[in-house]
Amino acid sequence: MLRNDKRYKAVVIGGSAGSFSIVTRILSKIRPDFPLPIILCLHRLKHVRSGLVESLNLKSNIEVVEPFDKDRIVPNKVYLAPSNYHMFIEFDNSFSLSTEIVLNHSRPAIDHTFSSAAYAYRDKLIGIILTGANKDGAKGMKEIAGKKGTTIIQDPATCEVDTMTKSALRLITPDKVLSPEEIIDFLNQLPNV
C-alpha cells in the first residue's frame, strides 16, 4: 500500500507509439495546481523537431517546455525531452542534456531519463510507462523500483502497442497497473507538497 502522506518530488512519464494522445489527455485533465514537476520522455521522429511542445501546450492545464541544459526543475511545470537529446536529472534538481549515442534506437531514451531521475529522487519519484512499440523504459522502471520509487504501468489492454508496457512488466512488479483515466485520477489526488 502506498502511504498517502508520502512526499513526492517529481513524476516521470515515458512513452512511444500511441503515447502522444494519452499524454495529451493526461495534461488536459490534470489539475492546474498540480504540485509536482512532470518530466516527459517521448520518442519522436528525429527530424520532426518542432510542433510537439506546441500541440501539448494547446491542451495542457500546465505549461509545457522543452528544457535547456542546466535549467532548474520547478513544480507545476511540464518538461518535454527535446528532440535528439538525452535528458538527465542531476543531483541538484536541474536538467542536463547529452547527445551521446542512441539507446534502444532512441534519443531521447526513456531509460536514461528514468534511471537518472531514480538516482536523483530515489523514493520520492513516481515513474509511469505508457504505450509504445519498443522496450525502452523497462530498465529505467527497474531502477525506479530499486530505489523504492512508485511505479505505474499503463494497463497493456488499453495500449495502442503493448511492447513497452509488457517489457516493463517482465522486469518489475509495479505498484499499480492503471488505465489512462485511472492514471489521471491517481495524479490528481496526490496531496500538495
Place this chain on the structure above:
Amino acid sequence: MDYKNYLQHLKKHTRYDFSGYSDNSIHRRIQKVLTDHHLNVEQLIEKTKYDQLFVEKMVEEITVNTTELFRNPEVWIDLYHKYKSFLKNKKQINIWHAGCSSGQEVYSNLIILNELGLLDRVKIVGTDLNIKMLSASKKGRYNYKFNRQYIENFNKVLNSKKNGSPKVPFEKYFTINEQEDCLEVNDFLRAIPLFRRHDLVQEKIPFYNKFDVIFCRNVLIYFNAELQSKIIQQFYNQLFVGGIMILGNHEGINGFFKTKFLKNGPAFVKNNAYHLKY
C-alpha cells in the same frame, strides 16, 4: 562508487581532468566503463595509474562525438542569411570550431561561405580533445549509408530557395564512394581548415587572434555550471565585439555572462558594451 575520488586520481596521474563534468553524467559514464571492462573502482584506479593506452581508450568512451553535416538545418539556414551582412565587409574572417568532433560542421560552414563567395577570406580552425576525431576531420571521409539525412540536410540548407536559382549539387562538395560506402569531402574544401588538438577544460586558448565566429555545439552540456561559465568567459574574451557564438540547440548561457551576449536566432552576439567592466 566514489567517482569523485576516482576523478582526483585521473587528474593526478593523467593529462585529463573530468572533475568539472556534470555529476550525474560523469558518474553514469564511469559506471559504464566499469561494467564494460569488468572492473571495480580499485582496479580502475590501478589501470589509470599505469596503463596509458587504457586511459586514452577510456577517454574516447567517456567523451561524446556526435555530430552531422548541417546538424539542425534551421541553424545553418539562419547563418546563411546572417553571414551575408555580417561578414561581407571583413577582410579576413576568423572562425573557430571548439570541440569539432569529426569536422562535419567545419565543412558545412565552409560550404556556406563558399556559396556566399567568402571562402578566400576565411581562416578556420577546428579543435578537439580527441586525436582520433581530429584525424577523421582531416580525412573528411564519412560513413554514407547510415547517414542519408546528410543529403537531406544539405538540400534543406542550400536548395530550398523558392526564387528558382540553380540547385547546388551535392557533388560540388562531396564525392560519394559507393564501393567503400563513404562520402569524401572534395580536395579544394579539405585543404582549407586547420585541425589541432586542444583541451577546453585544461588548456588556455591557444590563439592570439580574435574570432568573428566561435562554434561550440553540444560540448558544454557535459560540464557543470561553473566550468561552463569559465569557458564562456574565454569565448567572450576571444570574440570581436559583435562576433557570434553558436552553441547547441538546447544550450544557453547562465550566470554573469548571460548579459554579455544578445540572442539573435541561434547566435549569441557579443555585446557592444564597453561601459560594463568586469
